[in-house]
């Protein structure tokens with residue numbers, strides 16, 4: 298016949314199982330890449346993309362400055378080479394030279410601006426990479442500890458489950474149904490102790506006859522109020 302201590306033993310195992318399984322689910326949920334790590338990696342990729350574009354623009358800007366400088370040098374050569382003497386032609390060349398010099402200066406400004414932007418972009422990439430490395434180190438450390446905990450919890454759950462199977466042999470079918478019903482109703486606490494004639498589950502004073510029955514240890518006796526299985530020590 299199922300006794301209150303048998304049900305209590307089962308309850309203790311079930312509570313330990315609930316805790317271990319909940320922690321295992323929690324640990325498994327935290328394994329794999331974290332959103333923070335994914336976000337940090339994305340920031341690095343974005344900064345790299347920005348730099349790639351800036352460097353490509355710098356390349357174009359360098360070409361463009363060289364081109365303007367070449368043209369200016371060519372016109373300057375004509376202007377001061379002494380081969381052209383016609384004043385109108387010289388005046389036109391002078392105007393063209395001034396325009397080209399202005400163009401060179403403008404393009405050089407663009408190039409300098411890009412160099413500054415690239416420097417800033419490199420600093421930002423450095424920061425993003427440091428931040429990623431930091432998060433990655435934390436992540437690696439956490440993963441190692443989660444793996445360790447998982448490796449510890451899995452056999453613990455298996456052991457508790459095996460113990461539960463053993464304990465179930467001492468609990469008959471109707472007692473088990475009652476226990477499960479009460480466990481659901483009272484958040485895992487199907488069994489209540491009795492102290493000074495009071496149910497420790499709901500603090501009600503129990504009738505003497507019920508206490509005597511519980512003390513006899515024959516069958517399961519339930520509290521008249523909360524219906525928990527009473528355990529008289």
Ligand SMILES: [Zn+2]
Nearest residue numbers: 496499520523
């Ligand atoms: Zn009670």
